[in-house]
Amino acid sequence: METAGVCPDAVTFVGVLSSCANLGAVSVGHEVEQRIESSRLGLNPFLNNALINMYARCGNLVKARAIFDGMPVKSVVSWTAIIGGYGMHGYGEIAVELFDEMIKSGIRPDGAAFVSVLCACSHAGLTEKGLEYFSEMKMKHRLQPGPEHYSCVVDLLGRAGRLNEALELIKSMQVKPDGAVWGALLGACKIHRNVEMAELAFERVIEFEPTNIGYYVLLSNIYSEAENLEGVLKVRVMMRERKLKKDPGFSYVEYKGRVHLFLAGDRSHPQKKEIYRMVDELEALVKKLAGCKDNEEREKQRSFNWYGCS
Template identity: 80%
Template structure:
C-alpha cells in the first residue's frame, strides 16, 4: 500500500489540513481503500477529524460499498459536531444511498432541517431512490422539492431521469423531459444525454433519435447512447449506419461505442466490420477491456469463427462468467455440445459460479447436440447445487432437449410442474418437438397454449401448418390459413443483408430498388446458371475461372467450396454444388457470392446457415 505517513507538526490545524489534502488526492484518484487506511492513521496519530475530511472518507465508503464502516463514520461525524454542515450531510445521505441503506439516508435527511432546504441534499436522496428503484418515493420527493420552492438544477434531473428508463414509466419520463424544457435545462448536454438514454431504454426509439438529431452539440456519450440504444433494441443496421456517420464526422469511438457496434456485427454476421473494430481496438489500446473482449467472443462465435473466438477468450487474463458464457454459447450454437460441456465444467473448476445465463448456454448446447442426459443433469444441478431458480428460458431449453429426444410426455409434465408461468417459447419448444416426432394431437394442444401467449407470432402458425401438411391433413392446413387471415397475420417477407464496405444494404425477395440491382442480378443470374450446369467436361473451378475472366478478373484465389460457406477475404466466389435448400434459404443462396470487383458478401438476415456436404443444417426443412 502506497500510503505515506504524514509527520505531525506542532500546529494541530496545519496537520489536519495536510491529512485532508492527502485524503482529497487519494479520493480524487479513486484510491478509496488507501483513503480509508489514511483516515485510520490520522485518527491514530491523534489528529481530530474535521468537516473537510468527511466527504472524502464517506465517498470512499460509498464507492467500496462498506455500510458498516459508513455507519461508524456517521458516529464520528456526530461526535465531531460536523453533522449540520451541508456538504457533510450530503455526503452522509449519498453514502447511505450507495450502500443501499436508503431508510438511513432518509433519516439523515429528515432529522436535519437544513438538508430540507438544499438542492444538493434532495439530489443525493433522489439519486438514492433512483438507484434503488424506489420510483414512487422519488416522484413524491421531487414534487415536495418543487412545492417548497427548492430550486431544481441539472443534477436533480440527472439523478431522477434514470429511474424512469423502463417502458412502463415512459409517461413520467416524458413529463420530466417537459420539466427540463420548462427550466431551460434541456440545453445541458448531460441532461440531454440522460433523456436520450431514457427514451432508448424505454424502447421509444424515434423520440430518442429525434432528440439526438435536434441536439445542437453532440458529445461522445450522445453517440454512444443512441448506438447502445439501437443495439439493445435489435436495430443492428441502424447501429452500423450511425457508427459510419460518427466516424465520418471525426468523432472517435470509445470502448462503449465499440461494444454496441460489435454486438450488432454479431447480430448481422457483419464479419468484416467486426474485423475492422478489432483492429481499432488494437490500435487504440483497448485490448484489455473485458466488455470489449466479451463482445468480440460473442461476435466471432456468431459469425462462425470459433478459432478467433477461442483465441480472444484464451488471451483474457481475467475471465468473467460472461466471458465463459459467450464461449460456451459459441460452441453450443455450432453443435459442439461436448466442448461446451467441457468448458462449463472448466469454468466451475476455475471457481466461477454459473449464473442463469451460463445455464441457458450450456442447456441449449446440450439440446443442439442431443446430449439429453447431460442436459438433464445440469438442469437438476441448477436448482439443487447452485440454488438458481430456473426461469422460462431454462425450461424452454429443457423442453427442447426432451422433445428432440422424443420424450414428449415428459416434456409436457415438466411444463405442468413449472413454478413460473410458462411463456410462449416453452410451449413453442414443445410445438417444435411435436413437428419432429409428428404428434398432431399434442401439437394442437401446444399451439393453443402458445397462441394464447403470442397471438401475433406467425412462426407458430407456420409450424402447425407444416405439421398438418406433412401429415397430409389439408383440412388442418386450411384451418390455420383461415385463422391467419382472420387475425390479419401476414408473413413478413424474408430479407438479406448485404454488407459492402461496412455499409449494410437490405434486399427483399425480388427486390430491385438497389441502385446497382441490374448489375447484381446479372451477376447472380450468371452464377446461378453455373451452379445448375450439369457436370460436363470442365470442372467447376475451370468454369468459375472463365466466368471471372469474362468479368476481367484473373484471380488465383478463386474458391469453390463444398463445405462451410466461405466468406473469408481470400475467397472471391463460393459455389455450392448440388445443394438442396429450404425456401427461406433460397434467396440467400442465390446471393451467396462475393463479387470480386464489387466486394459483396451476403449473409442471411435471421440466422446463420451452415452447409456441410451440400446440405443446409436447418433440419426443420427436411
C-alpha cells in the same frame, strides 16, 4: 458521432460490436477490433467479452477462442460467450467441456451460463447431459430456473422425441410457462409429427404471442405433412380473420463491409444473373452428388442381395 467530433470510448465499441454480432457483420467487427487496438483499449475485459461474442456468433470460433485464451482473467460473462458460441455452431461436446472447466476454475455459473450450456446440449443431442445440468442448477447451485431454462429443456427433450416428458415438465413448472416454452414444444411436434400435441401447444402459445406469424406457419406445416387439409384451411382462416400475413423469407450475406439482402424469389440484385447462374451450378452439383450416393447404395444393396441368394 465521429463527424460531430465525439471520440468513441469502450462503451461505444461494445455497442457497435453487439450490433455486428446480431447482423453477422464480421468484417465491420474486425475493423472495430483494429480501432480498439489503436485506441489502446485492448485489455478492457468488457471489450474482450464483446469481441468473443461477436466472433463466436459470426462463426469465427478460432478467433473467438484465441481472444478468450489470451484473457488473463475470465469472468462468467467470458465463459458464457465462448460456451454459447460453440453451442450455437453445433460443437456441444466442446461447450460442455468448457462449462465443466469453468466450474473447476472456481467460477460460479449464473442463469445465462446455464442457458448457453443447455442450448448447446440441445443442439448437439446431449440429452442426458443437459438434464443433468438442469438438475444441478437447482440442487447444486441453488439457482431457480426461469422460463428460458425450461424452454431449453423442453427443446432438449423434444428433439430427442420425448414429447410426453416435455409436456409433463411444462405442467410441473414452478413459474408460469411463457410463449417460448410452448413454442419449443410446438417445434418439437413438427420434428416428430405429433399433430394432437401440436394443437395443444399452439393453443397455449398464441395466448402469449397471438400475432407471431411463425407459430401459425409451423402448425400449418404440421397439418400439411399429416395431409390434414382441413387443418391447413383452419389455420389460413384464422390468419385471415386476425389480419396476419406471412412476410417473405430472406437471407443476407456480408461481403466487404456491405450487407446484401435476398428475399425469396428476389431478382432485384444488380448481379442477379451471376448469382442465379451460380445457384443453378450448385443445385446441379448437389443432384449429381446425391445421384452418386444413391448409385453407391443401390450397388451395395445388389451385392448384398447377390451374396444372400448364393
